[in-house]
Amino acid sequence: MSTPSFASAPPTVKPANPRFSSGPCRKRPGYDVxxxxxxxxxxxxxxxxxxxxxxxxxxxxxxxxxxxxxxxxxxxxxxxxxxxxxxxxxxxxxxxxxxxxxxxxxxxxxxxxxxxxxxxxxxxxxxxxxxxxxxxxxxxxxxxxxxxxxxxxxxxxxxxxxxxxxxxxxxxxxxxxxxxxxxxxxxxxxxxxxxxxxxxxxxxxxxxxxxxxxxxxxxxxxxxxxxxxxxxxxxxxxxxxxxxxxxxxxxxxxxxxxxxxxxxxxxxxxVGGVERLIERSEGNLSAIVDFVAERPWIQFLAQDSSQISNTSVCLTLNASSQQVSAMVDLLDEQEVAFDIGSYRDAPSGIRIWCGATVELEDIEALLPWLEWAYNEVCQS
Known part of the structure; x- marks a missing residue:
């Protein structure tokens, strides 16, 4: 397993809220107990x-x-x-x-x-x-x-x-x-x-x-x-x-x-009811679809594009399970993404919650960090 070398400069913008867990999931925007x-x-x-x-x-x-x-x-x-x-x-x-x-x-x-x-x-x-x-x-x-x-x-x-x-x-x-x-x-x-x-x-x-x-x-x-x-x-x-x-x-x-x-x-x-929540979730997925389409090292676990979940988005990487774990740990340490490792019984990969409580801006901020972490762990 490669050890992160931090040879490349990390992105400058982090997600405002790094919580991407698939359960319990992120609180609504602006939540205050x-x-x-x-x-x-x-x-x-x-x-x-x-x-x-x-x-x-x-x-x-x-x-x-x-x-x-x-x-x-x-x-x-x-x-x-x-x-x-x-x-x-x-x-x-x-x-x-x-x-x-x-x-x-x-x-x-x-x-x-x-x-x-x-x-x-x-x-x-x-x-x-x-x-x-x-x-x-x-x-x-x-x-x-x-x-x-x-x-x-x-x-x-x-x-x-x-x-x-x-x-x-x-x-x-x-x-x-x-x-x-x-x-x-x-x-x-x-x-x-x-x-x-x-x-x-x-x-x-x-x-x-x-x-x-x-x-x-x-x-x-x-x-x-x-x-x-x-x-x-x-x-x-x-x-x-x-x-x-x-x-x-x-x-x-x-x-x-x-x-x-x-x-x-x-x-x-x-925010406008369930239709608006569906739009928010599908918008989050769309950002990941565009990201994956341009990179050969990352793929959706779902084999049919019509069946890709717009909430629990599961991705596989051209990396060993140990390298994926190192990426997940690195992103956690950087306070960029918490809890994005795949489910314990699922194939090795990452899982990003894209439900409506997640802001599109946070998904867009996370994606460059994914690529940075992959390069640090797998290409160094």
């Missing part, structure tokens, strides 16, 4: 004020996302992982299951269904990092489980055209790094999960669960054969626990995190 409404702290989340704040998390999210009439949204425990597993444990088992997986978290859902729930009639359609499986293999008479955006691979589903509008099974979509950043066809999705800590730069530990009327019908007509932990239970006496979707959470949430999330939602509204 002192600006949060902390009036709910130290009060019961089941009291009128706490419950009202939690219900506002749901109603404001539904409004900003443009959810169809009849869709429910609730705050649930354990981040996106908790929301996904709540859905899998509560809904699967009535029909055969098809799972599409092409990166770490999708493979986790395969493991949950096959090895934990031990379902027998399961089809797993997988692909290596950088690729999507053939989406047309999915049988929509079955329940279909998939991630919209592979956070650890930088590969996203380009659209929802492959999803059958006349499906009899449910679509269960882990969209944690896609919600508020990509155009989701809500009418094609029966269960959607995400967490505050991704696109909106919120705090961890809380998940969001979105259910279509078809998903609610399944919950009220089907009881899985396995025991459900309390934090997974969405029904009581065969009926949906509607309170979960009106601010009465299953377990105690952090009201500080709730205040933080409401601040993020207010920011979304102030």
């Amino acid at each position: 002192a600006s949060l409404d902390l009036s709910t702290l130290g009060k019961s989340h089941r009291g009128a004020q706490g419950k009202s704040a939690l219900e506002l998390c749901c109603t404001k999210t539904a409004h900003l996302l443009g959810l169809p009439d009849g869709y429910r949204i609730g705050v649930v425990p354990a981040s996106d992982t908790g929301a996904v597993e709540m859905a899998l444990w509560s809904l699967l088992g009535q029909r055969p299951v098809d799972i599409l997986a092409w990166e770490s978290f999708g493979l986790t859902w395969v493991n949950d269904v096959v090895k934990q729930l031990k379902l027998q009639n399961v089809n797993s359609y997988t692909a290596d990092y950088g690729l999507l499986p053939d989406l047309n293999q999915a049988n929509f008479d079955h329940d279909v489980v998939f991630t919209w955006n592979g956070t650890t691979s930088g590969v996203k589903v380009p659209n929802g055209d492959w999803i059958d509008d006349q499906r009899s099974g449910l679509t269960i979509c882990d969209a944690t790094s896609a919600v508020f950043a990509m155009d989701l066809p809500w009418h094609k999705l029966d269960v959607v999960t995400f967490s505050w800590q991704k696109v909106l730069g919120g705090e961890g530990a809380h998940g969001m669960l979105i259910l279509s009327p078809r998903a609610v019908e399944r919950l009220e007509s089907y009881t899985p054969p396995w025991p459900l932990p309390k934090i997974f239970r969405l029904t009581s006496g065969g009926k949906l626990i509607e309170g979960i979707f009106k601010g009465a959470t299953i377990n105690t949430p952090s009201m500080l995190c709730v205040a933080d999330y409401l601040d993020a939602l207010q920011w979304v509204e102030s």
